[in-house]
Amino acid sequence: MDWVEVLSPVFEELIENFPVGVLIVTLEGDILKANRIVLEFTGYTEEEIKGLNVTKLYKNPADRELFLRGLLEKGMVRDFEAEFLSKDGRPFWALLDSRLVSVGDKRLIITVARDITQQKKAEEKLRRILEDLPVGVLITAKDGKVLYANPFLAELLGGDIKRLENLRVTQLYGSKKDRKRFTKELLEKGEVRNFELRLKDEGERWVSVNATLEKIGDEELIITTVEDITQRKLFQKELLRLVEERTRELAESESRYRQMVENPLVGVYLADERGVFLFINRRLSEMSGYEPEEVIGKKTMLEVIAPEYREWLARRLMERKAGRLGPDVVEAELLKKDGTRFWALTAAAEYRDAEGNIKGYLGVVVDITEKKVAERRVLELLEDLRSFSHSISHDLKAPLRALQSYAEAVLEDYGEDLPEGALELVQRISGTAQKMAKLIEDILTYTRITGSKPELKRIELKEVLSEILSYFGEEIRSSGAKVEVKEPLPPVLADETLLRLVLLNLISNALKYRHPERRPEIEVKAESNDWVTFWIKDNGIGIDGEFQERIFRMFERLHGEESYPGTGAGLAIAKRAAERMGGSIGVASEPGKGSSFWIKLRRGEGNIEGGSG
Incomplete structure (x- = not known):
């Protein structure tokens, strides 16, 4: 007996207008009926889908086998998720609820299908966000069984995610006391904030835990974030140790003070009011090649600096004595014991007695030879x-x-x-x-x-743009291009030659890469605060998103020489010019819809020597 003879017209109408997909197939997978929602999912017509084997719709045939196995075991399948392919190959996700029924002498599968593609995309986006978070994320059942852990948490705990999924969250606590305190607070308040604990079996590994008890459907879940605070704890511990140590040192003798300054990564020295060294630490000894006893009481600051700096240093010492010069940082070449030189960054400050007289100098020295x-x-x-x-x-x-x-x-x-x-x-x-x-x-x-070194000065953007548009006047007229300049165009801080290069290349591009089926239209406008961002928008052929960074590289071309002649250097020149002026450049574009190039420069408030490297 044909199934249509069994089903009443009312049932037929109900299936067709059901707000979700309804599919009736044989046990072998041959499709007997698909309502309009299923046809919309798959892209097939009613004639095309009837008789089609449902296995063809599955992206992964193994999902069909898993579905059938569950159906034959229980006679029904609930909430079965699978990925399918439409007629044109587009993948989509569906949630299936199916039941195995007997109609006459036939066994049929009646399936209700819901499109969950957007839900899956949202889940995937959320999964990527969770996996990229710089904190651990943990989702557990109320009984403590781990349901989800992100990679950061796995790395934090020194294991893989699979191992975590077989744990109970209570196994992570360092002590029963921590576990009881955490559980009590969570059950009483429904949340735990900034709960610090030491992880079990992880040595000196500390974390800060924030947890919330959430009801999702019929199930209560604990959503937890875990931040590694080991460094903070170690820092606090070290800071406490240092405070205690320094407190003791304040009461100790000068020898204890010297022991403290032997440890820095920078050279440290003390000199008297004449510049004679009273103390150098081990690091400064290593830099200079002198043992402390070779310089203390025997050499002055003038003797260890390169000869060409000595007059300058003597003058600065006199200015310090007169109170005309405060602490500062300078670069100079210093002499080693063997006569070779090294570049150093030095800073010194005088210390005075109660009457304000200079008693000596305290200085630090950093070796910057590699930088030089x-x-x-x-x-x-x-x-x-x-x-x-x-x-x-x-x-x-x-x-x-x-x-x-x-x-x-x-x-x-x-x-x-x-x-x-x-x-x-x-x-x-x-x-x-x-x-x-x-x-x-x-x-x-x-x-x-x-x-070259750019010369940045206040430039009227409107005037430079007007000259560039005049330069392209003939091409604008011959192409029938419409150019609209929306004022005001604020002044910018720029190098005039470099700014011309930027505008020349961008206007040239807007005219060159025009759409063959429409009249070129170019719009120029600006936005201003501390910086000026001006836009050159066209209605040309546009640029695919994956190429929008590449076009600013030297000699990158997206089109053949026959279609759009050029060297592929224009946008690279524009980008470099913008960067040399301390600005930036970019593009927003869609294929076939035109491009909007933007240039960001400082507002023209004054002149500056030089520009960005």
Whole structure:
């Protein structure tokens, strides 16, 4: 007997208009009936889905086997989650409630399906958030069984998540006393805040626990966050120890004081009012190569500083005595015992008697030789960059100009006589030479930006933009582009040449990457507070999200030379120029919907020497 003959028209209508998916299949999986909700899930028509085997809808066929096993064992399945595939291959999640029924001589499966795709996405998003949190997250049943633990907690406890899931939360406590106190507070208040305890079997590992008793459905769960406070505890312990130690030291002799200053990572010295050393610590001894007895009472501060700094230091000591100079920090070269030098960051302050007379100096010394070496290396690299630019300019541009001139001469003098293939080849040589020349010019521009020191001053953005738009006037007219400038455009603190480069490249891009099916539209506007953010928005072809960082790299191109000619250096130049002015640049874009490039610069309130590195 056909199932339609068994079901009444009223039942048929009820199934069709049910607010969730209803599916009737044979035990073998052949679909007999699917209501409109199921058709919306899957993308199939009623004719296509009828007779289709339901296994084809499962993304993982093993889920179908698991479903059937449970159905045959109990005659029903509740809350079965599985991932399915629509007709076009789009995955979606559904929650199934099914029952095995007999209709005549047939055994059928009647399933109610709910789309839980968004729920699954939310769960996955929550899972990623929980897994990325820099604190431990623990979800337990009321009896203490661990239901979920994030990776941070597993790492904190020195094990893997699987091991944690087999534990009861009470096994983590360091003592029964802690467990009882925690449980009592949770049951009485429904929450526990800043509960500090030492973990069991983890040595000196301390955590701060916050827990809440939450009722979710019919089940009570304990949601707990665990923060590692071991360092804080150790710091408190160390701080307490230091306070006690320093308190004792205050009552001890000068020898105890000296023992204290032998430990710093920086050099420490004492000198009398004439600059003669009274004390140097072990670190300063290591830096200079002198044993303490070789300098104490025998050498002055002037003798250990490089000769070219001595007059300057003597003058500063006189200014200190006169009270015209307070404590400060300076860089200077100091002499080692073997005569070699090292760079040091030094700071000194005088100490005075009750009448205000200088009795001596207390100073610290930090070895910054490595920092100075690194600075020197940066300067060398900048010089190499300038040399590279010079080499490109002289060694490559001249031959290219010659090559281009020869090609143009051949075209002019013999173009009509050349065979078609040869003519095309010469034209390609000329075109390639032009592109190469443009590429070299872009490289030179980029290196000049990197190696030069920007001159930041107040610049009227409106005036520079007007000049740039005038420069592109013919291209704007020929393309029919509509350009709208929304005022006001506040002044910015910028280097005029670099700002022109930024605007030139961004306006050029807005005109170049226009959509083939619509008239170009460009909008310029600005937002201002302490910084000025100005936007150049177009309605062009747009940029896919995954490429929006890459486009600011040197020579990154997303389109072929035939579609959109260029070297791929323009946005890299714009980015570097913005950064050299202490600003930033970025883009918000969607494919087919245009792009909005933004540049952020300081508001033009005054002039500044130099810019960002």
